[in-house]
Amino acid sequence: MELRHLELLRDLAHYGSVTAVARATFRTPSAVSQQLKTAQRDLGAALVEPDGRGIRLTEAGRILAAGGTDVAAALERVRASWDAFRGDLTGTVSIAALPSAATFLVGPVLQALAGTGIELALDDQDVAEAEFAHLAADVDIVIGHSLTGQRPAGTDGLLVSTLAREPLDVAMGVRHPLAGHTRIRPVDVVDSDWIGVPVGYPFDTVRLAIESVTGTRLRIWQRLRDNRLIETLVASSDSLAILPRFTTPIGDGLVLRELEGVPATRYVSAILRPDKAERRAVRHVLDQLRRVGLARSGPLTVT
Structure with a gap:
């Protein structure tokens, strides 16, 4: 049982395909496939099986993939002990x-x-x-x-x-009608335009919670990833956005207000x-x- 075979199965479990493993390990797919064939021959068991147009690990493959993770962790523990000994x-x-x-x-x-x-x-x-x-x-x-x-x-x-546990606040321009509030309720924001994040990104969970509580679909006119860009657009418009409290710079036309009534913490x-x-x-x-x-x-x- 060779360590390189266990590492290959561990990588297959993580990346999910021969092509992805090859890309991550800077090899060709054919080289990865050849190593997989060698591993199956040496270990005397089928380690993968067809899965649609790709492959997946068999039960034997999953057992050895988990073993590969254990072996790698054990090796690193030995290295850590050796490093500690040497200071x-x-x-x-x-x-x-x-x-x-x-x-x-x-x-x-x-x-x-x-x-x-x-x-x-x-x-x-x-x-x-x-x-x-x-x-x-x-x-x-x-x-x-x-x-x-x-x-x-x-x-x-x-x-x-x-x-860390960080509150997420409603960001708005200083002239927005809600800027005078200390806290914002979900019902307060349903008539505003929003700058959101792509679907699947954590901040979008707040949007879904507001819609669930109010029964109203929010008007999302932009979906962006970069917080600095969102800050600029919010400060120069009547739009709202959800932004993190610790790193959002208030001032320069931007304020943050606490959102109550829905989970708003990351x-x-x-x-x-x-x-x-x-x-x-x-x-x-x-x-x-x-x-x-x-x-x-x-x-x-x-x-």
Whole structure:
């Protein structure tokens, strides 16, 4: 039983296809297929079976894929113990992060890492909630978010550590009729135009909750991803939007008002593959992210 075969099955379980594994591991599909054939021959079992126009793991394949994850985690634990023995806290830790979360988390972490042997490689990723889990195969830490719970959708089998709990507010221009309110009720906003996010993105959950409570469909005239662009458009129009409290700059024509009567809080979480979570440098960076998140949002209630 070779480690490379277990790693291949683990990758197939995560990426779902030979083509996707080849792309992620910088190989050709034919090379991946050939390794899969070799693994089936050496192990004496069918590891995949046809599934429509693609393939899926058999029960034997799933057992070995899970074993591949366990073996990889065990190897990283040994490396972490060896690094601790040598007093070695070095290396590059790669992070894929939602920009609005990285904005308040990563700066203080960089300051805390100054003078250590750890470097961060940061990539900004603004994707739908269920897509954050897929990024975990390619980086050490993924920073994502969810409005439905502390564990983002699709993260089964991955480690999830909640970093912060952040309120989401209604953003509007200073001249909007609702700007004089301290808090906003769902019924107050049904007649306004909205700038939303793409369907499937966590902030859209607030829109759905408002529609459910009021029985009225909101008028969404734009769906955008970039918060800075949304801020500019809201400040210069009569439109409303849902924006995060910690990083939305008020002033310059923009105000935030608390929304009551519907869930309007997001959980910002770190998502890691179990083997990568064993690295000593990764654990240190994760601890720093937790420290910064706790200082910003206060203690978290476990759900």
